[in-house]
Amino acid sequence: MIQELVRMQNINKYYGRIHALRDVSLTVNTHEVVGLLGDNGAGKSTLIKVLSGAVPMTSGQIYVKGKEVQMKSTTDAIANGIETIYQDSALVPQLSIARNLFLGREPVKGARLFNRLDHDAMNEVARTLLKRVGITKDIPPTTPIGALSGGERQAVAIARAMHFESNLIILDEPTNNLGVAETQGVLRFVREVRDTGHSCIFIAHNIHHVFQVVDRIVVMRGGKIVADNIDPKKSTIEEVERVITGEHLIEALGLDHG
Amino acid sequence: MDNRSFVQRFIAKPEFGPLVLLILEIAIFWSINPDFLSPLNISNTLAFTVELGLIALAMTLLMTSGEFDLSVGSVFGLSAVVMWTVFNTGLAPLPVAFLIAIGLAMLIGFVNGWFVTRLAIPSFLVTLGMLLIARGSALYITDGFPQRTWNAEDQWLAQVLVGEFYVGGFRVYMSLLWFVLFAFLAHYVLTQTKAGNWIQASGGNPNAARARGVNVRRTKVLLFMTSSAMAAFAGIISSIRTSAANPNSGTSYELEVIAMVVIGGTVLTGGRGTIIGTVIGIFILRIMRNGIVMVGVPGLAYNIFIGAIILAMMALHSWLERRHNAGT
Numbered sequence: 001m002i003q004e005l006v007r008m009q010n011i012n013k014y015y016g017r018i019h020a021l022r023d024v025s026l027t028v029n030t031h032e033v034v035g036l037l038g039d040n041g042a043g044k045s046t047l048i049k050v051l052s053g054a055v056p057m058t059s060g061q062i063y064v065k066g067k068e069v070q071m072k073s074t075t076d077a078i079a080n081g082i083e084t085i086y087q088d089s090a091l092v093p094q095l096s097i098a099r100n101l102f103l104g105r106e107p108v109k110g111a112r113l114f115n116r117l118d119h120d121a122m123n124e125v126a127r128t129l130l131k132r133v134g135i136t137k138d139i140p141p142t143t144p145i146g147a148l149s150g151g152e153r154q155a156v157a158i159a160r161a162m163h164f165e166s167n168l169i170i171l172d173e174p175t176n177n178l179g180v181a182e183t184q185g186v187l188r189f190v191r192e193v194r195d196t197g198h199s200c201i202f203i204a205h206n207i208h209h210v211f212q213v214v215d216r217i218v219v220m221r222g223g224k225i226v227a228d229n230i231d232p233k234k235s236t237i238e239e240v241e242r243v244i245t246g247e248h249l250i251e252a253l254g255l256d257h258g
Numbered sequence: 259m260d261n262r263s264f265v266q267r268f269i270a271k272p273e274f275g276p277l278v279l280l281i282l283e284i285a286i287f288w289s290i291n292p293d294f295l296s297p298l299n300i301s302n303t304l305a306f307t308v309e310l311g312l313i314a315l316a317m318t319l320l321m322t323s324g325e326f327d328l329s330v331g332s333v334f335g336l337s338a339v340v341m342w343t344v345f346n347t348g349l350a351p352l353p354v355a356f357l358i359a360i361g362l363a364m365l366i367g368f369v370n371g372w373f374v375t376r377l378a379i380p381s382f383l384v385t386l387g388m389l390l391i392a393r394g395s396a397l398y399i400t401d402g403f404p405q406r407t408w409n410a411e412d413q414w415l416a417q418v419l420v421g422e423f424y425v426g427g428f429r430v431y432m433s434l435l436w437f438v439l440f441a442f443l444a445h446y447v448l449t450q451t452k453a454g455n456w457i458q459a460s461g462g463n464p465n466a467a468r469a470r471g472v473n474v475r476r477t478k479v480l481l482f483m484t485s486s487a488m489a490a491f492a493g494i495i496s497s498i499r500t501s502a503a504n505p506n507s508g509t510s511y512e513l514e515v516i517a518m519v520v521i522g523g524t525v526l527t528g529g530r531g532t533i534i535g536t537v538i539g540i541f542i543l544r545i546m547r548n549g550i551v552m553v554g555v556p557g558l559a560y561n562i563f564i565g566a567i568i569l570a571m572m573a574l575h576s577w578l579e580r581r582h583n584a585g586t
Contacts, residue, residue, distance in 0.1 A: 074468065074469040075468070075469065075471050078469065078470070078471065090466050090469065091463065091466055092458065092459045092462035092463040092466055092467065092529065093462060093463065093529070094458060094461075094462040094529035094530045095455070095458055095459060095462060095529075099455055099458075099459075102455075103455060103456075103459050103466075103467065103470045103472065104456075104467070104470030104471040104472045105470070105471075106452040106455055108451075108452055115451070115452075116446075116450040116451055117450055117451060117452060117454075117455065
């Protein structure tokens, strides 16, 4: 059943005198992949930073499953089931896959004072998770993150969010700097995220990638949401592009020939 | 799965280079002067080694978390001075004086950690300031004169810390046992515990660690406190062994300790650390100091060798790193 998962209401954000978010309201439902598009400076990143607790909003409310929550830090967001995956930055390159997966939530065994990491359990879960996000190559869970490709790192970050039951996974430019095969891999993970009952906000510059996986497209321009329910099955990429740049307004006003 | 042979994996380990160097070093000194491996020389070398070694163990954990501490040499000198001043003036019995000195060191570590984590000042600057404050305090308290420690003999605490006993023809100081104990403990913490995972994450990618709920600040502050406490512990042991609490002792130890740690394979920028490597690094430097004198090279040339070893080891580690990142 489709239910409201996260609702942002009348969010405003000022950076000094710059009004970066203007009364933004956006709802994400369960089992939904939302594509967030907009030109540079449209406010996408700011909106995501507010939602992930990275920057405080100036005014507005955020509700998770109908209850108002405070996002004072990224830890708050994760505790509320909202996980943001920035390319690379969510993992520790020197640590192994298994150690990264369980960072901050390490399973331990043994007596209280002498407890130690449960390496067997960590590696076992890591192997299962890697398979689940479609890494079929045989990568040992003890491999350091630094030795993985960009796409594999994204996969590990997504696997971690899925394992710890994040309700909403935000992917910020996950396909930047990735090769064709790796991009397809990431897009497959996004579908996997939805199929396992999680929701996702997908931000990308490449509209083609967005069109391949999302259920609904939201467009921002000048700190506002200018369209929040574009169905990628019923629209063309060109139409969405015109909404992003604001050209459709110019056309409607008949100014493009003037 | 990992198809590489055991030998290949062993060679790829960061500890491999330092281990080869250590074996070479011992072999060369021994072939030039067979007395190098005499029980007396080994026992002497070990006594010196563990005092700096204790600091290097704590410094390894601190550096893995991405910070370092230049004030350890000064704390080494200050703590011994404080303990013996408190005891000699009759303010408190020795065990209490010992606790006061260690407590003061932990406070110094806490202040270091507070400045670094709360005010976001680089540890280089914070601990440089603390280096001067601690050294200045030691000189001020003592008017620059060494404190007498000769009434340590009949104190049980002195026996526990540095009492000597003989194993066959070997004179062993208690401090060696403390070093072995702390080395095992540090290795265990770093590789097997949740705290170890947090230490490595704090150094490797503090933002990612913080986002996962790791308390990076507390981790670093506790490590600064450990580093200071260990420097104090080593300074006190040294003062009892040499029967002198000199306000100038420990000068420039901080650099030698950091050299030991990086030679062993721990990265200066944090994220990766190895206690096994540090133990090897400790021995490389101390054996070098002892060995070049034994084979007749003037002791004043010591730093030339140390500098060359540091450069060679850094070149090796950087080469291994590039190979590692290339996935070979």
